[in-house]
Amino acid sequence: MTKLKNDLFLRACRRQPVNRTPVWIMRQAGRYLPEYRAVRAKYDFLTMCKTPEVAAEVTIQPIDILGVDAAILFSDILVIPEAMGMELEMHEGKGPIFFNPIRSEDDFNKLIEFDPHDKLKYVLDAVLITKKELNGRVPLIGFSGSPWTLLCYMVEGKGSKDFAVVKKLIYTQPDLAHKILEKLSNVIAEYLSAKIEFGCNAVQIFDTWGGILSQQDFLEFDLPYIQRIIQSLKKQNEPVIVFSKGVHHNLDKIIEAGADVIGLDWTMNIGDVRKYSQSKVALQGNLDPTVLFANEEKIRIEVKQILSSFGYGSGHIFNLGHGILPNVNPENAKALVRIVKEESTIFHHGDTKTQSNE
Amino acid sequence: MTKLKNDLFLRACRRQPVNRTPVWIMRQAGRYLPEYRAVRAKYDFLTMCKTPEVAAEVTIQPIDILGVDAAILFSDILVIPEAMGMELEMHEGKGPIFFNPIRSEDDFNKLIEFDPHDKLKYVLDAVLITKKELNGRVPLIGFSGSPWTLLCYMVEGKGSKDFAVVKKLIYTQPDLAHKILEKLSNVIAEYLSAKIEFGCNAVQIFDTWGGILSQQDFLEFDLPYIQRIIQSLKKQNEPVIVFSKGVHHNLDKIIEAGADVIGLDWTMNIGDVRKYSQSKVALQGNLDPTVLFANEEKIRIEVKQILSSFGYGSGHIFNLGHGILPNVNPENAKALVRIVKEESTIFHHGDTKTQSNE
Numbered sequence: 001m002t003k004l005k006n007d008l009f010l011r012a013c014r015r016q017p018v019n020r021t022p023v024w025i026m027r028q029a030g031r032y033l034p035e036y037r038a039v040r041a042k043y044d045f046l047t048m049c050k051t052p053e054v055a056a057e058v059t060i061q062p063i064d065i066l067g068v069d070a071a072i073l074f075s076d077i078l079v080i081p082e083a084m085g086m087e088l089e090m091h092e093g094k095g096p097i098f099f100n101p102i103r104s105e106d107d108f109n110k111l112i113e114f115d116p117h118d119k120l121k122y123v124l125d126a127v128l129i130t131k132k133e134l135n136g137r138v139p140l141i142g143f144s145g146s147p148w149t150l151l152c153y154m155v156e157g158k159g160s161k162d163f164a165v166v167k168k169l170i171y172t173q174p175d176l177a178h179k180i181l182e183k184l185s186n187v188i189a190e191y192l193s194a195k196i197e198f199g200c201n202a203v204q205i206f207d208t209w210g211g212i213l214s215q216q217d218f219l220e221f222d223l224p225y226i227q228r229i230i231q232s233l234k235k236q237n238e239p240v241i242v243f244s245k246g247v248h249h250n251l252d253k254i255i256e257a258g259a260d261v262i263g264l265d266w267t268m269n270i271g272d273v274r275k276y277s278q279s280k281v282a283l284q285g286n287l288d289p290t291v292l293f294a295n296e297e298k299i300r301i302e303v304k305q306i307l308s309s310f311g312y313g314s315g316h317i318f319n320l321g322h323g324i325l326p327n328v329n330p331e332n333a334k335a336l337v338r339i340v341k342e343e344s345t346i347f348h349h350g351d352t353k354t355q356s357n358e
Numbered sequence: 359m360t361k362l363k364n365d366l367f368l369r370a371c372r373r374q375p376v377n378r379t380p381v382w383i384m385r386q387a388g389r390y391l392p393e394y395r396a397v398r399a400k401y402d403f404l405t406m407c408k409t410p411e412v413a414a415e416v417t418i419q420p421i422d423i424l425g426v427d428a429a430i431l432f433s434d435i436l437v438i439p440e441a442m443g444m445e446l447e448m449h450e451g452k453g454p455i456f457f458n459p460i461r462s463e464d465d466f467n468k469l470i471e472f473d474p475h476d477k478l479k480y481v482l483d484a485v486l487i488t489k490k491e492l493n494g495r496v497p498l499i500g501f502s503g504s505p506w507t508l509l510c511y512m513v514e515g516k517g518s519k520d521f522a523v524v525k526k527l528i529y530t531q532p533d534l535a536h537k538i539l540e541k542l543s544n545v546i547a548e549y550l551s552a553k554i555e556f557g558c559n560a561v562q563i564f565d566t567w568g569g570i571l572s573q574q575d576f577l578e579f580d581l582p583y584i585q586r587i588i589q590s591l592k593k594q595n596e597p598v599i600v601f602s603k604g605v606h607h608n609l610d611k612i613i614e615a616g617a618d619v620i621g622l623d624w625t626m627n628i629g630d631v632r633k634y635s636q637s638k639v640a641l642q643g644n645l646d647p648t649v650l651f652a653n654e655e656k657i658r659i660e661v662k663q664i665l666s667s668f669g670y671g672s673g674h675i676f677n678l679g680h681g682i683l684p685n686v687n688p689e690n691a692k693a694l695v696r697i698v699k700e701e702s703t704i705f706h707h708g709d710t711k712t713q714s715n716e
Binding site: 213215249267294 | 530627649
């Protein structure tokens with residue numbers, strides 16, 4: 001294994017001293033970058049996911065261009081349902097579509113509990129190539145959707161405004177919902193474990209649709225399955241990040257679920273959550289992604305506000321509170337990374353001393 | 359004025375004793391009702407809003423069909439921007455579109471600060487007709503969008519996923535945003551005041567897009583303008599309901615803003631909010647609208663859960679945590695109303711005695 005030259009991100013995940021706050025950007029390998037669009041012009045989205053060299057190329061782009069402290073493997077959360085046997089199509093402008101959504105016991109029985117080394121070998125190959133090409137510059141993050149979030153897509157068949165179909169499923173066939181969620185947590189655990197095995201230094205679980213559930217439904221249909229995945233990854237000892245977007249409740253239970261890092265959307269107060277968590281977990285976030293439409297002066301004000309809300313010491317990974325938007329000017333993304341680096345050193349004065357005394 | 363035969367809703371708004379919890383449903387005059395669709399088949403949506411007899415007819419439908427404890431005047435929040443001079447089109451399936459969104463000082467200068475007695479006379483006429491036809495059966499609620507929510511539509515020009523344009527406006531031209539918000543709060547205050555003057559017994563401010571703002575942006579661009587409207591309505595002494603969907607933070611400041619009732623979406627814990635508010639305000643909500651896709655047994659479980667979470671005493675108006683969905687079976691909406699009536703009496707035992715001793 002190549003030794004990491006920049007391990008700030010991993011140190012912050014483990015709340016170990018750092019000399020500045022690490023920063024990466026959700027969806028940093030994405031459409032806002034002209035370099036990404038140049039690759040995308042040659043391949044459709046799923047082909048990019050499935051061609052390890054191409055996935056590695058766009059994964060590394062933001063490391064070179066923005067100078068972020070972590071890479072995140074380019075992929076899509078829906079490769080899992082596809083590997084389970086669902087037919088997936090990506091529609092330009094319309095988003096992903098499953099032509100045969102899962103709505104019955106029969107549909108469920110058709111879902112394959114696959115081996116990621118076989119069915120998702122292309123992802124693991126992409127991990128190998130990316131690690132080689134990164135050559136220890138920064139850590140590599142692997143990701144998956146949460147079981148609940150994947151269930152939403154698999155049941156709805158496409159994006160939804162009110163998620164009526166999946167909600168109807170949990171309210172009228174809760175046993176079936178639990179069976180699908182259980183199968184999903186098994187394959188996700190295997191998948192993330194394989195990513196770590198092949199070289200990912202950390203994994204993130206995107207619980208994009210956790211926020212559409214009531215407090216009690218979140219505790220029944222979402223968090224327990226995330227928790228099961230976290231537990232099964234413990235033996236590999238790499239940081240696990242959980243990002244339940246829009247879930248403002250049950251913070252105590254999310255903190256206790258065993259993840260090393262909790263991602264926060266931009267409606268959360270990062271300082272309050274830090275106090276509430278008694279620094280038991282690291283926090284990732286949480287700039288409003290639309291602040292990148294403002295000028296550099298405003299970006300600096302907002303970055304400083306988040307840094308000082310979190311306060312002194314390690315355990316903060318700077319990020320947006322959701323993915324970077326496609327029409328952001330890349331210069332503003334660069335400015336964000338630079339500003340975090342400039343403004344965060346003063347929050348680690350004590351830690352630097354500790355670190356240099358070690 | 360006809361004396362109200364059923365004033366449970368108004369009593370609960372004022373936290374006065376009631377013998378059961380009142381219930382109404384956001385968007386109760388809507389597409390899920392075949393009786394509504396029959397009217398809608400004859401007129402386009404804006405024509406329905408602008409024809410007082412038709413607006414009154416669909417306003418009253420759910421009183422007859424569901425037996426709810428309040429009527430809410432059928433209208434649309436976008437009649438205000440239209441009255442300010444913006445050209446509005448309603449597109450089937452696509453939602454509302456403003457062809458000339460507000461994005462500059464020049465656009466702002468074209469916005470008229472209109473007199474609702476003139477420009478929105480059709481709404482006030484609908485209030486008069488509805489009141490007459492209701493004949494005191496239940497109170498009538500009037501509504502408006504919040505200044506921030508109207509700004510979102512007026513700047514974006516249409517629905518949006520990320521609200522990038524309006525966010526860019528507040529981050530790059532905050533002074534212009536404040537000028538528009540100020541003008542909006544003036545016209546909304548006049549509009550709601552006129553609705554009360556013509557017979558509405560309460561008003562609700564729908565802050566549908568409050569939840570997309572960070573905590574500090576909400577305090578700068580949203581809540582102060584709602585507060586200004588509430589203050590200006592104080593002299594008329596009718597209950598004001600504020601529903602900031604998705605705003606889980608700043609609860610203390612929302613409670614202090616002066617509204618009589620706070621609406622809660624389904625991700626909130628109504629019992630916790632009641633404790634937190636020390637019963638200083640009444641609470642409205644907050645069943646997940648998708649529970650109406652379940653069967654009656656499940657609806658009953660969820661209704662009982664919310665009633666017992668709120669607990670004993672007045673100050674609760676049962677409602678969904680967001681508008682009723684278009685494809686809900688009307689039988690389930692009827693069941694909801696019936697179940698709330700059946701299950702809520704036990705939470706008012708003490709109050710009933712108090713009431714009968716008066």
